[in-house]
Amino acid sequence: MxxxxxxxxxxxxxxxxxxxxxxxxxxxxxxxxxxxxxxxxxxxxxxxxxxxxxxxxxxxxxxxxxxxxxxxxxxxxxxxxxxxxxxxxxxxxxxxxxxxxxxxxxxxxxxxxxxxxxxxxxxxxxxxxxxxxxxxxxxxxxxxxxxxxxxxxxxxxxxxxxxxxxxxxxxxxxxTSSSDRFTVVFRGPGGHTSRPHESPDTIFAAGKVITEMEGLLSRHIDTRTPIAVAFGAVHGGEAANVIPAAVSLTGTVRVASLELWETIGELFVDLIHRIVAPTGVQADITYEKGLGPxxxxxxxxxxxxxxxxxxxxxxxxxxxxxxxxxxxxxxxxxxxxxxxxxxxxxxxxxxxxxxxxxxxxxxxxxxxxxxxxxxxxxxxxxx
The missing domain is CATH 3.40.630.10 (Zn peptidases)
Incomplete structure (x- = not known):
């Protein structure tokens, strides 16, 4: 019928x-x-x-x-x-x-x-x-x-x-997964590239977050749990010989676990602070919870x-x-x-x-x- x-x-x-x-x-x-x-x-x-x-x-x-x-x-x-x-x-x-x-x-x-x-x-x-x-x-x-x-x-x-x-x-x-968004603004005094030891390097700090985040997450989250962190935009600097005073980094965090979604934001922010701490750069983080899975x-x-x-x-x-x-x-x-x-x-x-x-x-x-x-x-x- x-x-x-x-x-x-x-x-x-x-x-x-x-x-x-x-x-x-x-x-x-x-x-x-x-x-x-x-x-x-x-x-x-x-x-x-x-x-x-x-x-x-x-x-x-x-x-x-x-x-x-x-x-x-x-x-x-x-x-x-x-x-x-x-x-x-x-x-x-x-x-x-x-x-x-x-x-x-x-x-x-x-x-x-x-x-x-x-x-x-x-x-x-x-x-x-x-x-x-x-x-x-x-x-x-x-x-x-x-x-x-x-x-x-x-x-x-x-x-x-x-x-x-x-x-x-x-x-x-x-x-489906969740979809959260984040923005990190790395701040320092700025300085000349000939003296990087005198000025916290905002670009270096952003690079550390990009390259180290995935490895650190795998040491805190069961690797059988689907998770995807992607960095969609990086902005900072205007001259080859100037360490910029600010660099921004934006992206998304996606997980396919409702339980993990409840806590991933707190973990993500904590890991950023840990990664950045040795550089002397300040990280201002905005983490926006979006849709759950x-x-x-x-x-x-x-x-x-x-x-x-x-x-x-x-x-x-x-x-x-x-x-x-x-x-x-x-x-x-x-x-x-x-x-x-x-x-x-x-x-x-x-x-x-x-x-x-x-x-x-x-x-x-x-x-x-x-x-x-x-x-x-x-x-x-x-x-």
């Missing part, structure tokens, strides 16, 4: 996805996108509540005490599209390079499929979330608006261009797997990996049992990655995502 319902929707879902792709909008500016979602749902007789801010919204289906949620993110990225798609972005400097246009279409498809099926053994709340790509993002806003209240479990999907179209990827435990609840994973196995062949339900990227679905997964499902969208013979100006996806994934999403919701509700 579900495959027939989904198949009847696929042409309109692809049309919706292409319209959104052609007209992408950045986080918290998805006004047109939100109106298109409302229009698409209204064609199926589904009332959509738009947030007071005008971007994103929600609807609820079914009746009863049990309540699960399905989240679809809707925003685009600040990139100039370089694909040759006939429906490529018409907005300069903005494109759907992370598949949120497909996520949105799939969310509409899951809602329409379940509405047409009817007889739901509970309620499902659909959250069309703005601003996943910014921090703080739309998940926090929806949480503050109490849209997660009474939700027992929540699921979401994310396209994966490395996974074959027709397949999904699941794993219990961490499926998405932790997939085992019971929700198994429920999604059971539902997916009803509509996909066994070999299409696969084990997946932990990404060192971050996702603000973690705002939800840290509060209620949740699962983020990877959805294969690979185009054979075409190598592409998320957040690339040449990103493309196989639109057959929209059918698969809608089918799996509907089946998973029904399984979570005990149908």
């Amino acid at each position: 579900l495959p027939d319902l989904v198949d009847s929707l696929v042409p309109s879902l692809i049309e919706l996805r292409r319209d959104l792709h052609r007209n992408p909008e950045l986080g918290f500016s998805e006004f047109r996108t939100t109106k298109r979602i409302a229009e698409a749902l209204e064609t199926h007789g589904l009332p959509f509540t738009i947030r007071d801010a005008g971007t994103g919204g929600w609807l609820e289906l079914g009746a009863g005490d049990r309540l699960v949620a399905y989240r679809a993110d809707i925003d685009a990225l600040p990139l100039e599209e370089e694909s040759r798609l006939p429906f490529r972005s018409e907005v300069p400097g903005v494109m759907h390079a992370c598949g949120h246009d497909a996520h949105t279409a799939i969310g509409v498809g899951v809602a329409a499929t379940l509405a047409k099926r009817g007889d739901l053994p509970g309620r499902v709340r659909f959250l069309f979330q703005p601003a996943e790509e910014v921090f703080p993002g739309g998940a926090e806003s929806m949480l503050e608006e109490r849209l997660l209240d009474d939700v027992e479990r929540i699921i979401a999907m994310h396209v994966d261009p490395a996974l074959e179209t027709g397949s999904i990827g699941l794993k219990p435990g961490p499926v 998405v932790n997939n609840d085992p019971e929700v994973v198994w429920a999604v797997e059971r539902g997916a196995s009803e509509v996909l062949e066994a070999h299409c339900v696969r084990s997946t990996y932990t990404s060192m990227g971050a996702e603000d679905f973690s705002v939800f997964s840290s509060r209620v049992p949740a699962t983020l499902v990877r959805l294969g969208c690979k185009i054979e013979g075409h190598k592409t990655t998320l957040h690339s100006a040449r990103f493309e996806l196989n639109e057959d994934a929209i059918r698969v995502g809608t089918l799996v999403g509907a089946a998973a919701v029904l399984e979570l509700l005990g149908a």
Whole structure:
């Protein structure tokens, strides 16, 4: 029954996805996108509540005490599209390079499929979330608006261009990492390079942090725990013969452990001070906690797997990996049992990655995502 319902929707879902792709909008500016979602749902007789801010919204289906949620993110990225798609972005400097246009279409498809099926053994709340790509993002806003209240479990999907179209990827435990940011400003009196023994060297101190941090972390953290520290920018100095009075260093810290995420900032700051201490340079450190890792609840994973196995062949339900990227679905997964499902969208013979100006996806994934999403919701509700 579900495959027939989904198949009847696929042409309109692809049309919706292409319209959104052609007209992408950045986080918290998805006004047109939100109106298109409302229009698409209204064609199926589904009332959509738009947030007071005008971007994103929600609807609820079914009746009863049990309540699960399905989240679809809707925003685009600040990139100039370089694909040759006939429906490529018409907005300069903005494109759907992370598949949120497909996520949105799939969310509409899951809602329409379940509405047409009817007889739901509970309620499902659909959250069309703005601003996943910014921090703080739309998940926090929806949480503050109490849209997660009474939700027992929540699921979401994310396209994966490395996974074959027709397949999904699941794993219990961490499926994405955290993402924190830091800035270190190394300060000294400055001086002449001919007398480095008379002036604490800010560039030398920054270099020590860059080269020694990884080794020190490996002596404080279990090496089986995924962690990635990257330095994204170094600024300092203007002349070859002057030791600068200030050098700045910025970067990110990512870990795939919720427990480690709670303490990594304190450890990181302490290690910087230890590294810099012998140089005589002062280190002013700003450490900003960002998003935590998405932790997939085992019971929700198994429920999604059971539902997916009803509509996909066994070999299409696969084990997946932990990404060192971050996702603000973690705002939800840290509060209620949740699962983020990877959805294969690979185009054979075409190598592409998320957040690339040449990103493309196989639109057959929209059918698969809608089918799996509907089946998973029904399984979570005990149908």
